[in-house]
Amino acid sequence: MPHDGEWAATTKGEATAARIRAVALDQFSQLGFERVTMAGIAKAARVSQPALHYHFEDKAHLWRSAMLGLRAVIQEEERLIEAAADAPPLTQLRVAMRLFLQISWKHPALGRIVALEGMAGGERLEWLDRHLLGARNRRLAAIAGEAIAAGDLLPYPPEQIVVTLQTAAVGVINLAPLMRTTFDCDVAADRAIHDEMILEAVLGGFLTEKGRRAREETQ
Amino acid sequence: MPHDGEWAATTKGEATAARIRAVALDQFSQLGFERVTMAGIAKAARVSQPALHYHFEDKAHLWRSAMLGLRAVIQEEERLIEAAADAPPLTQLRVAMRLFLQISWKHPALGRIVALEGMAGGERLEWLDRHLLGARNRRLAAIAGEAIAAGDLLPYPPEQIVVTLQTAAVGVINLAPLMRTTFDCDVAADRAIHDEMILEAVLGGFLTEKGRRAREETQ
DNA sequence: CCAATTTCTGATTACAAAATCAGAAAAGCT
DNA sequence: AGCTTTTCTGATTTTGTAATCAGAAATTGG
Structure with missing residues (x-):
């Protein structure tokens, strides 16, 4: 059966x-x-x-x-984010982004599928939202909102911030074939540099003055 | 015939x-x-x-x-970038990003297709590289390299910078269906805020101290 | 207005891929 | 070993879609 x-x-x-x-x-x-x-x-x-x-x-x-098969991965991610729920929202965001990068390298399928179905719409996207990603993404948007309220993050729409951070983070991973065709370079080679770039430059770019000072103290 | x-x-x-x-x-x-x-x-x-x-x-x-049908659009973009070739590389990058955003709103098809074919690889990607995007993207990477050499941009791999900037810029545009499903929000509604976010936060995040000072002087 | 050419349609073919089914092989159980 | 259930295969059907073709309609040029 x-x-x-x-x-x-x-x-x-x-x-x-x-x-x-x-x-x-x-x-x-x-x-x-x-x-x-x-x-x-x-x-x-x-x-x-x-x-x-x-x-x-x-x-x-x-x-x-x-x-x-990816649900366990996401649930573990959510668990680790919640584990940091007592930390300041900005710290939670950084934790979340680190996890997101880790998962994106380990399971590149996930980011690609979100991109594919997230552009097309339809019932598979609805399924993904309901069973895999919706809860986590709304949670992240809420955290971003708190970070803004705390004055650590620039006051852009939290949903846009979250999705922009995520798409930036998986950009070169998803587009590995393009990177090879256009630039003849292998993305996976400098993963460490890439991750630092995302955390420092991209996430860093959304910080306020206050958030930037907080970052230096914490690290 | x-x-x-x-x-x-x-x-x-x-x-x-x-x-x-x-x-x-x-x-x-x-x-x-x-x-x-x-x-x-x-x-x-x-x-x-x-x-x-x-x-x-x-x-x-x-x-x-x-x-x-999109070739004319890209060629016009390349022309406008070259027109700024005498400006400092950082200014050229800002011009290029503004143009990129403009095109992405006006022709959302382009970004989605690059995402689709850039993930899959294959002959359509090769065609896109050869006939539409390869030259422009390599030019942008070169400009980013110059901006790094000038000390205005953080020293990450220029190809990664360019692709990350672009994917961040089109992220919420491409994923409009996901934005609606997950957050029930309409992306096109606050286009102006979005563009400012990309230019200030995302591109801004890649600036060095020197680059940030240069930005304040120029504007 | 008539002939030539371009533009388009209905009907059909060709094909690739999903789905089904009857039954064979393998695994598990007593 | 012998029976039962699970697991799988070869052969076939069905479906959806790209491609073809012969000829009709529309358009153009003299």
Whole structure:
């Protein structure tokens, strides 16, 4: 009895289902939903194409199931952000951005999928909002709002700040193929420099005078 | 004798071809190449589906032809950047970012397509690099390098700076559907605030002390 | 106004990919 | 070992869409 929400123990079936999910996540994030074929996933996962329909009802279910593999990652992120809830809002934001960068390097699929579906709209975006990202993003916007109220962050719309910070952070990661084509450079090579750039220059650019002084004291 | 490189005068045919190109650009940018169907374009352009194959050899040709509609825009941008070539590099960068924002609002299709194809890689990305964006982006990276050499910009890799600035600038524009889903807010509403945010906070964040002083003098 | 040319349509073909199904192989259980 | 259930495959059907073609309508030029 396959394609159900939750999965049985470590049976043979779950092993291949996991392999399929991993391949699917990879392909969906690189190519987008439509460019990916069930046959292509099947081949990469070394199973026949009907095996996919055995484990997952259809292509949409497979997509969602693959996304759910990232839910643990996001939940852990949310947990770590909440753990800093007593710190000043600006510190929380910095923590959140560090986590965001970490996740973006470790799971580049996530940022690409958000970009793909966030531009197109539709039911997959709604699903992502409801089951994966909405809560976290609204939480971050609230923190940004607090940081503004505290006088540490420039008073721009918190939602715009959050999304701008995030898109800046994943920009060169998502656009790795473009970086190679246009500049012939490998992004992953200087990850440390990149992360410092995002934290210092981009996040730093949103700080007020007061926020900048606070930063120097804290570090 | 249709689907050739350059188009005749203002015949009946060119009018519908232009209409098709406009619809195609719109749909390609919102949905990506694969999600768009020839029938869908035909319907939106109020012609039969074979009419598309009369004017454009195939779907790929239609895509390229639609993109070429943006070439004039980019060329004008390059011209205006070169016009400022005698100004200090930092000023050139600010000019370039202002232009970039202007274009991104006026032709949101461009940023979305760069995001889509820049993530996926492949021959469409190569085409974009060769015919539309490569020269401009490498020029911008060179300017950023000069600004660093002049001590006005923080010394991060110029390519990363340029792409990060651009992705930050188009972030909330590209992700308008996400902004609506997650935050229920309309991005276009506060365009002026957004642009100020990008220029002051994001570009501002990359300035050195010296660059920041230079900014205050210039304005 | 008539002929030539351009522009476009309806009908059809070709094809790729998702989905289904009957049954084979493998795994688990007693 | 022998039976049952799970897991998977080969073959097939169905569907959606790009591409083709023959000919109709519209447009243009003499």
